Amino acid sequence: MYDFKIAVADSATLYRDLASALEGLIAGEPDPIANMANAAALIWESLPDLNWAGFYRNLNGELVLGPFQGRPACIRIPFGKGVCGVAAQTLKVQRVEDVNAFPGHIACDSASASELVVPVMQGERVLGVLDLDSPVRGRFDDTDAGALEELVRIFLDATDLES
Numbered sequence: 001m002y003d004f005k006i007a008v009a010d011s012a013t014l015y016r017d018l019a020s021a022l023e024g025l026i027a028g029e030p031d032p033i034a035n036m037a038n039a040a041a042l043i044w045e046s047l048p049d050l051n052w053a054g055f056y057r058n059l060n061g062e063l064v065l066g067p068f069q070g071r072p073a074c075i076r077i078p079f080g081k082g083v084c085g086v087a088a089q090t091l092k093v094q095r096v097e098d099v100n101a102f103p104g105h106i107a108c109d110s111a112s113a114s115e116l117v118v119p120v121m122q123g124e125r126v127l128g129v130l131d132l133d134s135p136v137r138g139r140f141d142d143t144d145a146g147a148l149e150e151l152v153r154i155f156l157d158a159t160d161l162e163s
């Protein structure tokens, strides 16, 4: 039904197309789980060199696995632990060029070599994180980080976070 063909292009074009596709896909849908599921699937389908893309949700101060694409993953991550937990605790994007050099990295899949984690914030409140893993070292640059933050903003704008 939804057939978003996002062409392989330079990263500015790719991310512009991805942002409009996400806007179209979740427009008018307030449910957070549905929108996280479709955002994860769209990112997974559109970005090259990923081995995992998805969300962890903040449930009572712990990150719990949410909608994702890729291999089954660790279910619960305490704040401050691993790349995801550090992003949730510091409220800062974590862009890790080499996960083996990141103290406390949680290896859900030994194929992962680099990682990008964007906190999902409603004002001061951390709702969770968006996590991307890649089997390629140094896969993510600052353009990827900024573009993923923009995708999170699009998700937040469309979603009813109280539902």
Ligand code: SME
Binding pocket: 052, 073, 074, 077, 081, 082, 083, 084, 085, 104, 105, 106, 107, 108, 109, 112, 115, 131, 133
């Ligand atoms: N590597 C993450 C754990 C989540 S998985 O990559 C899906 C971390 O260190 O927080």
